[in-house]
Amino acid sequence: MANKDNTDPARMEKIVSLCKRRGFIFQSGELYGGLNGCWDMGPLGAELKNNVKDMWWRRNVQERDDILGMDGSILTHQAVLTASGHVGGFSDPMCDCLLTKARLRADQIEPQSGTAYHFTGAKHEESGWSVDREYSVLLNKPNQDENKARKTAREFYAQFLSDKQISPKKLELLGESTTEETDVTNYNPDNGSLLTEPREFELMFKTTVGASADDNDPNAVAYLRPETAQSIFVQYKNVMDSNRIKLPCGIAQIGKSFRNEINPRNFTFRSREFEQMEIEFFCHPDDGMRLTDEWLETRLQWYEEVGIPREKLHILDVPDGERAHYSKKTYDIEYEFPFGIQELEGVAYRTDYDLGKHQEKSGKKLEYLDEETKERFVPHVVEPSAGCDRTVLALICEAFDEENLAQEGEKPDVRTVLHFSPKVAPVKACVLPLLKKNEEQVRIARELQKELQQWMVAQYDDGGAVGRRYRRQDEIGTPFCITVDFETLGEEGEDLKDTVTIRERDSMEQTRLSLTEVLPYLLKQIR
RNA sequence: GCGGGUGUAGCUCAGGGGUAGAGCGCAACCUUGCCAAGGUUGAUGUCGUGAGUUCGAAUCUCAUCACCCGCUCCA
Numbered sequence: 001m002a003n004k005d006n007t008d009p010a011r012m013e014k015i016v017s018l019c020k021r022r023g024f025i026f027q028s029g030e031l032y033g034g035l036n037g038c039w040d041m042g043p044l045g046a047e048l049k050n051n052v053k054d055m056w057w058r059r060n061v062q063e064r065d066d067i068l069g070m071d072g073s074i075l076t077h078q079a080v081l082t083a084s085g086h087v088g089g090f091s092d093p094m095c096d097c098l099l100t101k102a103r104l105r106a107d108q109i110e111p112q113s114g115t116a117y118h119f120t121g122a123k124h125e126e127s128g129w130s131v132d133r134e135y136s137v138l139l140n141k142p143n144q145d146e147n148k149a150r151k152t153a154r155e156f157y158a159q160f161l162s163d164k165q166i167s168p169k170k171l172e173l174l175g176e177s178t179t180e181e182t183d184v185t186n187y188n189p190d191n192g193s194l195l196t197e198p199r200e201f202e203l204m205f206k207t208t209v210g211a212s213a214d215d216n217d218p219n220a221v222a223y224l225r226p227e228t229a230q231s232i233f234v235q236y237k238n239v240m241d242s243n244r245i246k247l248p249c250g251i252a253q254i255g256k257s258f259r260n261e262i263n264p265r266n267f268t269f270r271s272r273e274f275e276q277m278e279i280e281f282f283c284h285p286d287d288g289m290r291l292t293d294e295w296l297e298t299r300l301q302w303y304e305e306v307g308i309p310r311e312k313l314h315i316l317d318v319p320d321g322e323r324a325h326y327s328k329k330t331y332d333i334e335y336e337f338p339f340g341i342q343e344l345e346g347v348a349y350r351t352d353y354d355l356g357k358h359q360e361k362s363g364k365k366l367e368y369l370d371e372e373t374k375e376r377f378v379p380h381v382v383e384p385s386a387g388c389d390r391t392v393l394a395l396i397c398e399a400f401d402e403e404n405l406a407q408e409g410e411k412p413d414v415r416t417v418l419h420f421s422p423k424v425a426p427v428k429a430c431v432l433p434l435l436k437k438n439e440e441q442v443r444i445a446r447e448l449q450k451e452l453q454q455w456m457v458a459q460y461d462d463g464g465a466v467g468r469r470y471r472r473q474d475e476i477g478t479p480f481c482i483t484v485d486f487e488t489l490g491e492e493g494e495d496l497k498d499t500v501t502i503r504e505r506d507s508m509e510q511t512r513l514s515l516t517e518v519l520p521y522l523l524k525q526i527r
Numbered sequence: 528g529c530g531g532g533u534g535u536a537g538c539u540c541a542g543g544g545g546u547a548g549a550g551c552g553c554a555a556c557c558u559u560g561c562c563a564a565g566g567u568u569g570a571u572g573u574c575g576u577g578a579g580u581u582c583g584a585a586u587c588u589c590a591u592c593a594c595c596c597g598c599u600c601c602a
Contacts, residue, residue, distance in 0.1 A: 013595080021538050021552085027593075033576060034593045086602065094600085096528075103528050103599060201528095203602075226602075262528065262600050270601075324602065405562085413563075434560065463554095467562030474562095486560065501561075508562065 012338040015400050016267055018416070022476050024048065024396065024426075025268060037264030037272035039389075044476055047426030047457055049275075049392050053254050055306055055423060056277045056386070060252050067250040067279060068239055072231025074256055075209065075222045083361035084230050084354065086204060087223070093198035097188040098135065099156050104188065106198035111183040114140035117149035120175035122157035130174070131157045136194045138187035150176075152193060205258045205272075224258035229383060232280045233354045237366055247368055247379060248291065250281035254388065266339045268389050275388035282368070282379035285352070289329060291382045292349040296331045299345060299384050303333070306391070307421035308398050312336045316343075326353035335394045344394060345386040352378040395424060399477055418477030419506055422525045427478040428456040429522055432469050434485040436462035444515075445484040448500070451519060456526060470503060479505045479525070482518060 019025040023042035029035040041049055061069040081087045093106040116138045123130040135156050137149040154171045186195050205224040225231065232251045239251050254277045264270050283291055296315065304310055316332040323330045329349040334341045355378050359366040368379050399418040406413040422428065431449040433441035445460060452458035459478070461469045466483065473481055481503040490497030500518065501510040513521060 016594090017538060030575095030593085032592090036593070084602090094528085101529050105600080201600095259601080265595095267594095411564095415563080432561095437559095465559060465561090465563075465565095468564090470562050472563090483561070503561080510561075 011400070012267070012397075014402075015338070015397060018400065018418075018475070019045070019267075019396065037261055037270070039268045039271060044426040045392070048395070048420070048424060049388065051424040051426070052306060052388060052391055052395070053275075053277065056302070056388075057252070057254060059302055059305075060277075060279060066245070066248065067252050067281070068243055068245065069252050070232065070235060070239060071255060072225075072228065072235065072253060074225055074258075075207070076225045076230065078221050078223060079361065080230050080234055080358075081204070081223055081226070083357045084233075085357070086226055086230075094201055095186070095195035095198050097191070097193050097195055099152065099159075099188070099191060099193035102188065102190070104195065106185065109185040109195075110189055111185050112138060112140055112187060112189060113182045113184070114138050114180075115144050116179050116181045116184075116187075117146065117153070118177045118179065119153045119157075119173050122154065122171045122173050125170045125172055133157075136187070137192045138181060138184070138194075139192050143192075149192070152191065156193065201262070203260050203262075205260055226259050227257050227385070228253045228255045228276045228278045229280060229354070229385065232278070233358055233381075236280075236282070236355060237364070240368075247370070248281065248283035248287060250279045252277075252279045254278075266337070266342075268393050269337065269339070269342060271389060274390075277386040277388050277391075279384050280354075281382045281384070282355075283382065284370075285377065285380045288349045288351065288380040288382060292329050292331070292347060295382055295384045296333070296347045299333060299347060299386070303344070303391075305421075306424050307395055307419075308335060312398065313344075314341055324348070326350055335390075335397075337394065337397055342390075343387075344390050345384060347382070347384045350381045350383050352380050354381060355379060395420065415471060415474055417474040417505065420477035420479065422479040423527065425477045425479050425526075426457065427459055427473070427476060428452075428526050429480040429482060430459040430461055430469070430473045430478050431482045432460075432466060432484070433462050434466055434483055438486075438489075440489050441484045441486075444488060445482075448482065448484070448515065448518065452522065455519065455523060470508075474505055477505070480522060481505075483510075487512075488515070 016025075019042075022044060024045035026040045026042050027034045028038035028040050057069065061067050078087060095104050095106050095109070096102070097104065116136050118134065118136045120134055121130060121132045135153055137152045139145065139149055150173060153173060157171055157173075186197075187193065188195055204226050207222055207224065208220045209222045210220050232253055236251065255275065256273060257276050258273050261270055261272050264272055268274075279295075281291060281295065300310065300313060300315075303313055312335055314334040314336070316334055318327075318330040318332055327348045328351050331347045332343045333345040333347065335344050355366045358364075359378060366378055367376050369376050396418070399420045401417050401419055403415045403417060404412050405415050418425075420426075429452055431445045431452070433445040435441055442462065445462075449458050449460045459473075461472065463469065470481055483501045483503065485501065486492060487496035488498060488500055496512070498515045499512050500515060502513055502518065502521065503510045
């Protein structure tokens with residue numbers, strides 16, 4: 001593993017390029033120029049992602065008695081998201097600086113006091129162009145200087161004159177007045193420039209339901225869910241009522257969520273459409289903090305199992321003030337991506353905030369009765385919420401490697417290899433006849449592939465030299481290559497008849513197995 | 528959203544107002560008894576998209592889309 005150097009600035013580009021070249025991940029709508037923040041899984045990406053989801057579902061749902069699965073709709077009743085606070089509450093109003101175009105969160109602007117200089121417009125002396133628009137500059141005590149305000153105003157008006165050559169100095173301000181302002185938040189603290197009115201930014205995708213639906217009918221408005229969690233909370237009672245299950249217990253869901261991210265970045269890391277793997281684990285209020293810690297550990301073990309070493313995972317104990325308002329405790333599980341340490345999963349203790357809100361807004365009781373203690377309460381919830389696409393990206397980044405196999409003094413021989421765990425690798429095995437011209441080898445190889453395909457993704461390849469075929473499989477992370485050779489045919493003695501070599505991707509070492517042992521050998525390693 | 532950069536074959540990139548290029552990859556055949564880069568032949572491009580300038584635009588101009596870097600944002 002020669003080049004796991006995360007500091008290589010070209011590393012991410014190589015990964016993106018490999019993903020496209022070998023069919024892991026394509027840009028959505030590429031044929032038409034691409035759709036910002038959306039990505040398609042190619043054949044290998046789809047396998048890899050399915051394997052990740054399968055590992056998660058098996059460990060968290062099928063192998064546990066205390067968690068049930070569900071699969072909620074993506075289109076979401078707007079009342080659900082009003083109750084949860086997603087409608088209205090979370091789209092922060094933003095202001096733009098009229099001068100620098102900087103975007104500021106309206107609620108984070110420090111209130112200021114000072115003298116406001118108001119301008120009604122400006123005219124260019126030479127060309128006669130005029131800009132009829134009001135503008136103001138606020139200067140606080142130590143900086144109060146009329147000329148400074150004029151200078152800022154000239155810069156502002158100069159933006160609207162089509163000829164960029166025009167110096168702002170030749171602008172004539174049409175009218176001025178001043179007022180004293182106290183504790184105002186509509187000026188940019190950095191330069192005193194007036195800001196735009198605060199504007200709501202809709203971070204959810206809105207749509208309408210019904211054949212003749214129109215935007216003005218509030219009943220027709222629906223949203224693409226911004227998280228899978230809400231459908232779990234909303235169905236909590238139905239799930240509990242239809243299953244004999246007691247607290248502490250959870251509901252798990254894998255599915256797509258949608259957020260109109262202002263700025264999608266870093267390949268698939270921040271996308272507008274993404275898949276989540278979420279558990280809402282319900283419990284007595286006394287157990288919330290303890291279970292949060294337990295879930296953190298459970299989840300860390302899962303990441304290790306799918307192939308991310310513990311030392312590449314960072315735990316961020318999100319401090320007071322940075323957590324979501326409803327959360328009493330949040331751990332972020334982060335991974336060292338080539339572009340920085342970034343979040344894979346949040347394990348959040350959400351208290352009874354969600355069920356409490358839905359109980360309040362729907363008017364339906366969402367309490368739990370403990371039969372033993374006769375205690376009645378709204379369950380608290382611990383939420384391990386994992387990003388599926390982020391996990392897939394982390395697995396690819398972690399697996400990607402360029403090894404130099406050349407001895408000292410030789411020309412470099414670079415082997416590109418994806419060191420996926422056999423559990424998540426998109427292709428588990430490839431069967432190769434040593435010589436494609438040998439009909440018997442081809443027949444046996446094809447038969448073996450057919451047998452393996454009943455259980456796993458297994459390819460067949462007879463193109464070119466066998467070494468090249470091994471390298472091709474390395475590049476897509478196939479952990480095992482099985483070669484049918486002359487020994488298999490019995491040409492090297494009866495002992496070796498019906499045996500094949502199995503070549504392990506990471507060590508490149510080969511061992512010999514009888515044909516009947518191949519399937520059980522592989523099955524043991526891929527689950 | 529702002530600023531900077533990039534966009535030419537599947538990938539990496541060169542070129543440049545007048546016939547579209549290389550390496551790798553891919554396909555076919557030959558060769559090949561176990562770790563790429565052997566031989567022969569071949570296919571593939573709206574030069575990101577749209578307008579403008581021009582006799583002529585892949586090349587110049589503008590707009591737009593996408594990606595990358597920095598800032599901003601991330602319930």
